[in-house]
Amino acid sequence: MSATADITPLPAAPAATPAPLAASPPAHRLRAALLMFAFPVGVLVFWHLATYGRKYSLIPPPSEVAIELYDLAFGGIYDDAFSQTLHIHLLASMSRVYGGFALAVAVALPLGLMIGRIPVVRQLLDPTFQVLRPIPVTAWLPLAMIMFGLGPRSAFFLVFLGAFYPVLVNTIFGVRSVDPRLFEAASMLGCQGSAQFFRVVLPASLPAIFTGLRLGLGFAWVVIVVGEMTGVQTGLGAIIMEARQLSRTEIVICGMIVIGIAGFITDRLVLLLGRRLLRWSPGHG
């Protein structure tokens, strides 16, 4: 092969017109920020007007919820059984959410890759999963309690279940929708057989896998309350259930708010990670 002979560079390719960087002027950003807060502020005002100063309102006004949230986190106001316990419940729920999610990924990711890639595994498992998938996590609750007993193990299992299917389904989809052209390109470049798995299949399906991870983690937070209805003592779901029985609606709302914020922060972190890993993908970069 003589492609090495006499190689001097051809003139450089003409520069591509640089894509306009999305540097929005400050006025636009201010407008976006105002719009972003307009709706929640509106809801808060409505909530306040509808509940404040009404003696028999079952829903506490926002100010009461804010005070309760402070007491849950730092104590020093009511000094009851709930004061200064937020971090315990938050940590308990987070460990279940991330633990269940991690286990779901550890099982669903390899399984999805195999179902997507190996016909015999697909024929063996895919129909069963298709039937199991529509069963809601709540329907698994009694069975989980029988299998894993009352307590954190059931909660863990239910979170696992909630995160499992989004990861599985999106991984299968990602693997199956790899452009066949890329396999041809890889094989004519000398990357054949099982080597294609790591060099083509895995990177090509990464955007879809990533979508699955994001959805899965979202679902893990969604099912945490159900998971913690199984008789655990700690966790955001547990205090919501306990506060409900005690008619402490302001604590119920605090629990909801904390779950929302924790889920949101988690999602942002995953998104940030995805942006780094998927810089190459026009839909993510």
Added chain:
Amino acid sequence: MADTAMPIVEIKGVSKQFELQGERIEALRDAHLSLHKGEFVCLIGASGCGKSTLLRILAGFEQPTRGEALMWGMPITGPAPARGMVFQDYGLFPWLNVRRNIGFGPASRGRPAAEVRETVERFIALVGLQRFAEAYPHQLSGGMKQRVAIARVLANDAELVLMDEPFGALDAMTRERLQDELLEIWRRTGLTVVFVTHSIEEAIFLADRVVVMSPGPGRIDSEMRIALPRPRDVSAPEFNDIRRELGRKLHSNLARKAA
């Protein structure tokens, strides 16, 4: 190039049939063709004439139903780095930047990292993409993507470069520029090129030899040696004569098919 030397590629009585929704399609019937090292051959013909099928058999993506395809006398049984393919839709790996796309072949064949790096730099320079070495495919224009695709097969020691309407999706100016660059690379490297096109002008501009194919069933109809000196002037009268003659050959095929 003496015709007595061993051909780099021989196609002997190759036929290819496909089963498409229970119907049997004869994509290629009894094709014979020899290529010599360093030749630039264009395959031309209307759609359905089997030119892409022939190219895919050469690449090893398809196996002939009958007959045999040989490279250096050995049957082509599957894709291999010695036969690099440049696709019309580029086929670049979107998750790799320009540098790593070009290094994909050498790296997956286990070449030492330093050697891969050195090879990659050389071929990035060859196609003039130094400034875009870190760019990802979606950030490149069509012409730049096709330069990467060409550099990628060259960096992988391809001896035979198979090009399936590589410039078909590009605008006219980019196409002309890439045609010039391709000829320049071909002249410098002594590659053997099989180039599929449906443009008569492109075929005459590029090829040593134009192979005319015709559809229904796909087959090789005739060949024409282009003896014009390079660089060729597309507006020269000699160029026009060849264009007319080649056009007649192509159209007589179509007329026959319609009859």
